[in-house]
């Protein structure tokens with residue numbers, strides 16, 4: 001069935017795009033935990049897609065289990081955005097999202113990412129949305145921030161994005177200048193929702209079903225990013241809250257987590273091959289054991305794993321300790 005932001009059931013739970021983290025393996029893993037999650041790729045360069053960069057064409061691959069899946073692209077040239085959107089559509093994605101939120105210096109210095117929300121670049125941003133919306137049938141969405149250094153212009157910009165053809169607006173409740181500091185402010189996002197017809201999703205600092213309850217307000221859904229690190233099971237709690245209104249907190253023991261962690265590692269190996277998959281799994285393994293008694297001494301084993309057998313051996317070493325505990 002064709003995906004539509006507007007027609008699908010709300011509130012929507014979305015895995016926030018995180019470069020270096022939300023690769024196909026992580027997305028498949030999150031989906032196996034909470035099948036209703038809408039997935040978004042890491043941001044991919046429109047230029048790199050346009051010029052058929054080997055690495056990007058590898059990163060853009062996804063598994064059929066990932067639907068609905070949105071491909072997020074960043075760039076600054078209209079033609080590249082349009083051609084990249086066509087590639088995204090041909091690959092079978094359910095939507096294409098424009099990154100207008102990345103605050104990384106090297107990205108904004110070249111007028112990519114969040115630089116598009118600067119008042120002098122907003123005209124270009126609208127042209128990009130309009131041109132992409134005309135070029136593809138899949139919905140074009142925008143993920144952005146409150147504004148460059150304050151939220152004063154958000155509502156006007158949001159209205160213009162909507163009239164340019166944007167089908168869903170996702171807003172991280174911080175400004176570009178704030179990067180990741182302070183707390184996400186949802187108030188300006190609620191105000192935008194009051195005035196727009198298209199779905200408006202909020203994002204920032206959702207780490208539990210209770211956070212989702214506190215932050216959802218009048219919004220059509222939430223994106224969850226860092227809250228899934230070491231705790232992907234939170235997606236189940238949040239979706240359960242959306243479905244039932246009940247606030248639960250899944251408390252899994254380490255023993256209960258191990259089969260899921262192994263599953264994540266297996267997906268990494270399936271998607272990236274054993275050498276790269278296990279190497280890249282190290283950072284997640286550290287997240288899974290964070291806060292666990294003895295995590296510090298385990299670190300040195302975890303950062304050395306090279307094969308799937310190593311992963312199983314290190315996790316296996318935990319079991320006697322867990323059974324005693």
Ligand SMILES: Cc1cc2nc3c(=O)[nH]c(=O)nc-3n(C[C@H](O)[C@H](O)[C@H](O)COP(=O)(O)O)c2cc1C
Nearest residue numbers: 016017018019042043143172204205206224225226
């Ligand atoms: C490591 C990292 C990488 C990120 N990469 C992207 C990205 O590729 N595209 C994007 O729109 N946002 C990106 N973000 C921002 C997140 O999508 C999200 O807006 C932000 O982390 C706030 O949500 P959270 O508190 O749920 O993590 C990234 C954030 C982090 C921490």
